[in-house]
Amino acid sequence: MTSTSGSGPIATAPRTLAGGAGLAALLTDPRHALISLDYDGTLAPIVARPSDAVPVPGALAALARIAQQVGSVAIITGRPVSALLELARFSEEPGLDSMVILGQYGLERWDAATNQITSPDPLPGVTAVRAALPQLLEDAPAGTVVEDKGHALVVHVRRTSDPDASLAALTPALTSLARDHGLEAAPGKRVLELRPPGHDKGRTLRDRVTELGARSVLFAGDDLGDLPAFDAVDELRATGIPGLTVCSDGPEVPARLREQADLVVPGPEGVVALLRLLADRLS
Template sequence: MTSTPGTSPLAEAPRTLAGGSGLATLLTDPRHALVSLDYDGTLSPIVNRPSDAVPAPGALSALARLAERVGSVTIITGRPVEALLALARFTDEPGLRSMVILGQYGLQRWDASTGTITSPEPLPGVAAVRAALPKLLQDAPAGTVVEDKGHALVVHVRRTADPDVSLASLTPALTSLARDNGLEAAPGKRVLELRPPGHDKGRALRDHMAELGARSVLFAGDDLGDLPAFDAVDELRAAGTPGLTVCSDGPEVPGKLRERADLVVPGPEGVVALLRLLADRLA
């Protein structure tokens, strides 16, 4: 079922039987459910500058209400944990004391219950790519910027005159640079991320599910980087664990993500509405 602004994300059943089963299990056994969400484009609107991506209105309170009723609420993001904590201010919401953030696609972890962050040392290739990028990008279109995540580097072209053309022109050289230094080049919404290989949201989700012993899962996302998490939900369902995939829709959302989702809601405001409805159902 595809929702439109002004309609309830749960006004109808999810458009797949598997998604319906995932939702039903979450609602009947919430204490063993994992609700996991991407951040940018899912809990926060897409903006030109990553540093401006604050949570959508009502997002933190909706998360907190749901966190009181389900087994675990977890954010899985490509952002560094420290940057996300400073931006989203999750620690200001008392109801999120049990939340977990898996940052950098699971390389980093923050547990609200302890306030601790665990993080490995960056791969050597990250420093090499960092040093090489200024020269490689010296003739890049105006508006091209680099976001340094510590464990990865992201080339943003959203502020160039023609983002799609800019990304296409830069991708071959950036892909070669990543490969030559033991990294991978992962595309997203008008970005290319040069990051450690083998780490994605699917792996982070599977590992966290196993750690929790969760019996159902909801995952919500909006970009190509969320497809591995959709794959993980499919694998879990095939092994007998019910799950529900949610697309936070918008003009830049890849068609393949929208097509794969069990439930499509209208952007971050639709995600917030969905979280509130789930909390109401479980009250």
């Protein structure tokens, strides 16, 4: 199975038997399928400023089209739901009634059908870390930025002169700070996120599959934070629920994620092309 994008042909045949079985199950019984995707690097490009990461052209239309053909579409992201809604304008796209956004690794939820956001109170540890970060980062490299998600704090080093060295230098102190206040320090693409423990995309994906009674699942992602969701797909397969993992490839994609994926596509444009192809097959 092949498709095309602006960069040329895309191979969309899974390279693993398990991935092929997941794709076949999705195409055979789409009304019991869950299509779940990361946002940054998967539907939107990785950019220097998170506030500039809008979906690539055609992404919302492709999501709306596939959402009409499968049981559910879910965006599973580390971003706050409100920030993603403002940035991507999902609520303004017709045809996304079955979509949910599971933000901050499942701590928050938005249902398109009701246009309602549900969110718990932040942990006390987040407040303590927020207060401590300015002093801890006082001598951090120029370009270090803190993103406040409400339920988590993210330290970005992408705009420093040497992002990899900056992250390596800051990680020990940030990890210790998180641990002291009951949080975990989760690495990503030139970021370190200080967040509540026990919440990751794998747990969120499993919970959504259980909630829906899904009989197949696709998950697409591009970063270290997506590896737990890839692992969850493997675990679901072991219970008899077929699945397909998709890597949205790019220069900063971790090698492990690329190697573990059943299917590798060229970035967000490749993800959109895959969604279009699936919609074509289902129609």
